[in-house]
Amino acid sequence: MSVESTHQETIVLHAGHRKDETTNAVAVPIYQTTSYQFDNTEHAGNLFALKEFGNIYTRIMNPTCDVLEQRLTALEGGAAALAVSSGQAASMIAVQNIAQAGDNIVSSTDLYGGTWNLFANSLKTMGIEVRFVDPEDPEVFRGATDDKTRAYYAETLPNPKLQVFPIKEVADIGRELGVPLIMDHTAAHGLCRPFDHGAAIIASSCTKYIGGHGNSIGGIIIDGGNFDWEAHKERFPMLNEPDPSYHGAVWTEAVKPLGPVAYIIKARVTLLRDCGQAMSPFNAFLILQGLETLPLRMERHCGNAEKIATFLDGHAKVTRVIYPSLMEGEHRRRADAYLEGGYGGLVGFELEGGTESGRKFIDSLKLFYHLANIGDARSLAIHPASTTHSQLTEEEQFATGVSPGYVRLSIGLEHIDDIMSDLSQALDDA
Numbered sequence: 001m002s003v004e005s006t007h008q009e010t011i012v013l014h015a016g017h018r019k020d021e022t023t024n025a026v027a028v029p030i031y032q033t034t035s036y037q038f039d040n041t042e043h044a045g046n047l048f049a050l051k052e053f054g055n056i057y058t059r060i061m062n063p064t065c066d067v068l069e070q071r072l073t074a075l076e077g078g079a080a081a082l083a084v085s086s087g088q089a090a091s092m093i094a095v096q097n098i099a100q101a102g103d104n105i106v107s108s109t110d111l112y113g114g115t116w117n118l119f120a121n122s123l124k125t126m127g128i129e130v131r132f133v134d135p136e137d138p139e140v141f142r143g144a145t146d147d148k149t150r151a152y153y154a155e156t157l158p159n160p161k162l163q164v165f166p167i168k169e170v171a172d173i174g175r176e177l178g179v180p181l182i183m184d185h186t187a188a189h190g191l192c193r194p195f196d197h198g199a200a201i202i203a204s205s206c207t208k209y210i211g212g213h214g215n216s217i218g219g220i221i222i223d224g225g226n227f228d229w230e231a232h233k234e235r236f237p238m239l240n241e242p243d244p245s246y247h248g249a250v251w252t253e254a255v256k257p258l259g260p261v262a263y264i265i266k267a268r269v270t271l272l273r274d275c276g277q278a279m280s281p282f283n284a285f286l287i288l289q290g291l292e293t294l295p296l297r298m299e300r301h302c303g304n305a306e307k308i309a310t311f312l313d314g315h316a317k318v319t320r321v322i323y324p325s326l327m328e329g330e331h332r333r334r335a336d337a338y339l340e341g342g343y344g345g346l347v348g349f350e351l352e353g354g355t356e357s358g359r360k361f362i363d364s365l366k367l368f369y370h371l372a373n374i375g376d377a378r379s380l381a382i383h384p385a386s387t388t389h390s391q392l393t394e395e396e397q398f399a400t401g402v403s404p405g406y407v408r409l410s411i412g413l414e415h416i417d418d419i420m421s422d423l424s425q426a427l428d429d430a
């Protein structure tokens, strides 16, 4: 980082790039190239053998993506990161990097529908079992762990349940048993830092708040550099035993001179090399533009969302509002303990008239967009049961917090009066 700071407002503008060394350009250049000229055959050989670090081919690394990786690493207080093509790719690689056929992971039930599908169906076809547990009681993670458990997985501010995950409680259990906690931090970047609470890996979508403008799909995996893979050699053979796909490299030993980055380097040079879910440099550029204003936007997203949650809570047609600051007991305690920067930009609610009223409400919105995304600068609305979570069974939908009448709002940056007035007129119609 050229400018040292611990403040997120400064990090998102300065980490990883001061100016382009060739042209002095201040905006991060888009390195729209597939490949990089080798100096000579020795240089080429050294790069491939990881004896020297440098650019080889954009499927594996790219200088524009590198700035995004450095900036998000600095923001989250991690050791290194890997930008990938989507949030889904981030979840997939984060798990596959340490789990193979015959292994299992233990995951919170409070998940985005796409991740639920990936875990319940696609990972199963690869022989990786996902054991779903309700994080209401953190101890269920311990109960579901055996010697084939390779990771715990959860969302910080689960979309759409919005009950904050007990990060420290579960990370502590994992550290006792030698199991790393992977956090999908998509909805809470800028509000909380999972590594400060013991999480080992972050796997997030950049498509949402990080990019913030609804123009690019992307994902990021950040290695906290705080998990001792070597202390649990039997649990992590993929990091501690010779890797036949890289002339027998033992990752925990091979990259030791670079710091505690065995997990993330292995992901880059084996899984990204083989499966190819690379982020395009153009998307990295657009996501970087969004990232520069993340702290400022999160402040406004949270401020607007809290006002909307309070407004809905007092509305005659609304039977239930789901928002962290309106929760009670342990859920409220967790929200206060982890969401230091605000309670988030997502608000859920249920209408007196159930599903039919929910549909009418969404069809009556004029300012809000009706679409399948969150974290855009604009306000968005959706009915998860018939869209994002429609491929789940009814039982699975309930487990992820989706009831038939649930409407999810992603509150944008418009003037609060305009957001409120659109909701009011749509509620009149519902």
Ligand code: PLP
Binding pocket: 086, 087, 088, 089, 112, 114, 115, 155, 159, 184, 186, 187, 204, 205, 206, 207, 217, 218, 219, 373, 374
């Ligand atoms: N994680 C969460 C919490 C999400 O909400 C989403 C998408 O909605 C994803 C992951 C997947 O991200 P992407 O759409 O970038 O693949």
